Amino acid sequence: MTTKTITAESLIADYAADIAFVAEEEPATTLAVFNTQLATAADRLGKEWADIDGAEELPTAVTYLADAVDSTDDTERTVLVNRAATYLTDIHDLVEEYREMAG
Template sequence: MTTQTKPITADSLIAKYAAGIAFVAEEEPATTLHDFTYQVTVAAEHFEGAGINGGDELETAATYLVDAAPAARTPPSEPCS
């Protein structure tokens, strides 16, 4: 029996994690990859500021999200919407 895995897409990441990341970023859930990447960056800063482990991993995730998506190549210093 062959097991087929579903590809991970920007939409699937946003659908799965937007609400949690938005909660930490103190924003409404992102609907675009650019806004999601921005919120991941903000969440990383909040984690680090609070001394919670995981901030480094979120920063790394934001870097990979920007690198993976040409439309998100503008540094996510501000939300688009």
């Protein structure tokens, strides 16, 4: 079984609109901005705000992406982005629940 390699660009394309909605900003176009918005979304979806199940995994994605932003090695960056992506698989559902809460 082959595993799809996720790039920073594909990660942003897949999740930027949802993350931006929670962060109340325009969708990110760079990994650095995406990660800043993801950190905000992690806070808002987490225990302190909405307390949505599954949001506790988002800070781990933020950590991996912060390391990816700082990396100068393309291979390392790819690995870090792919690790972060494993923690974002439920983001669409989390944001949908957040939207329902917001009314």
